[in-house]
Amino acid sequence: MLDNAKNRIKKIKHFLAGKLHKNNFHFQMNPQSLSKYWWCQILGWVGYAIMSLFIAYLLGEQDFGPRIVYVIGAVVIGILVTHSFRWVIVKLKMLEMPFEKAMIYFFFGIILATFFISFPLSWLGVLLFARHVTLDSFYDKFTLSYPQIIVFVFLWALIYFTWHYVEKNRNSQLDKLRLESTVRELELKTIKAQMNPHFIFNALNSIRALVDENPQRARSAITELSNILRSSMAADKAEIVSLENELNIVKDYLALETIRFEERLKVVYAVDPETLELPIPPMMLQTLVENAIKHGISKEIYGGEIRIESTINSQQQHVLTIQNTGQIVENKNGNGFGLLSTRQRLGLLFGSRASFEIFNLDDHTVEAKVIMPLY
Incomplete structure (x- = not known):
């Protein structure tokens, strides 16, 4: 009572x-x-x-x-x-x-x-x-x-x-x-919820292309995808992750894509060790690399190269650069969901202190550059 x-x-x-x-x-x-x-x-x-x-x-x-x-x-x-x-x-x-x-x-x-x-x-x-x-x-x-x-x-x-x-x-x-704060959190969660299925569908398409052609490699690709999904689920719980953790996801993703492209895909890393612990939005680097492959490498007959560079500039800012073989034609692939989500997340997390741009570096190379504060 x-x-x-x-x-x-x-x-x-x-x-x-x-x-x-x-x-x-x-x-x-x-x-x-x-x-x-x-x-x-x-x-x-x-x-x-x-x-x-x-x-x-x-x-x-x-x-x-x-x-x-x-x-x-x-x-x-x-x-x-x-x-x-x-x-x-x-x-x-x-x-x-x-x-x-x-x-x-x-x-x-x-x-x-x-x-x-x-x-x-x-x-x-x-x-x-x-x-x-x-x-x-x-x-x-x-x-x-x-x-x-x-x-x-x-x-x-x-x-x-x-x-x-x-x-x-x-x-x-x-x-x-x-x-x-609530709106900011909901926007971040919405962007993540939209982004992860987008990535999964692209990865499954890559695996589907291998099923009939090379079942053994398809099984390897499934293993790679499992590693990527495990990493992305862990990253989805945080608003920011370290560059090192994000690079691990990207390396798994590129290992999966290398099975599909074989010698047509070359990857170069130029990462300053001092930047490995710096914070970046989760899945952002993977999204930009995915965009480079989808709109750049996959459209080249002989494939191409992806260069991932991470440095600290003279203004004490973290500069993350992704260069890929290809060209932006009339900016058609400059405002897709992946790039839009990148701009949104940078704005929500860092405000005006961060910037993102993508442009034709020369006649054969596209560069996506992200500038973020160190902390």
């Missing part, structure tokens, strides 16, 4: 928390925020009491008994009225109003709150300090206390208003950052 009751309480708390968050009141009803509110209330009015007693002392007041009663009354009335003012603010959702409209409500609220503090406080002052309880003596006390109280209430409202607007703005910024 006790466990069931606890579970029901938890469910109610979650439900209320959701409702409050939905209505943008989570910052007002949060226990931590409420605690800060009451600390400010108590310290503020206690400060008012101390200031009032100190001024009375400077003015030479001898009998502090009535003064202490008056100050205690002012603190109690002030807390009750300002807390009621806060209840009205929450009830009318004044913090959700446009700024100009909220200021009008706050202005009239300050006037009314000051009146409801000064009115009973003036009568208390008459009873404690005036020789005769008359309307004139009450009027004198009221006109004396109202300007003083309105300054204090104005400071109270200004602090309350500023605190919650700053808090609301901060929460909005955090929500915006969380949303951007």
Whole structure:
């Protein structure tokens, strides 16, 4: 029975928390925020009491008994009225109003709150300090206390208003950052989910071409593909991988393609050992190499060469270059899915600090160049 009751309480708390968050009141009803509110209330009015007693002392007041009663009354009335003012603010959702409209409500609220503090406080002052309880003596006390109280209430409202607007703005910024982070993560996952099937289909086409022609080599190709899929599944769990890990996938892929192209495919590596641990988007290098084979080597009668180069330039940037035999004809193969995904992932991961371009280096060579920050 006790466990069931606890579970029901938890469910109610979650439900209320959701409702409050939905209505943008989570910052007002949060226990931590409420605690800060009451600390400010108590310290503020206690400060008012101390200031009032100190001024009375400077003015030479001898009998502090009535003064202490008056100050205690002012603190109690002030807390009750300002807390009621806060209840009205929450009830009318004044913090959700446009700024100009909220200021009008706050202005009239300050006037009314000051009146409801000064009115009973003036009568208390008459009873404690005036020789005769008359309307004139009450009027004198009221006109004396109202300007003083309105300054204090104005400071109270200004602090309350500023605190919650700053808090609301901060929460909005955090929500915006969380949303951007979520969108960024979803975009990366979507790109990866689209990219991996794209690669698998190309690899299966290569294997299919070998099945009838050379079954033994087809079996070897299946083994190579198994290694590539195992590596790509591990890489898919991370937003970035080291160049060394990516190179291992590329070498398996090129080993698979070498079975199909035989002597028509030559591969040259020029990799600076210092770049092996640098981060790059997973499957990016493999995608660019696949693009080089599909649109370059496979279209050449005598095949060609792929050169993979990784260096650090003078601006302390990681430069990854893939050169292949072939030509880009009217940029038809410059905006395919593989190249588009490369641009998207670089933008999502590194922003403007990374760049990608692909162009005809000369009459026989295409170069794809990626420039990324070191960290």
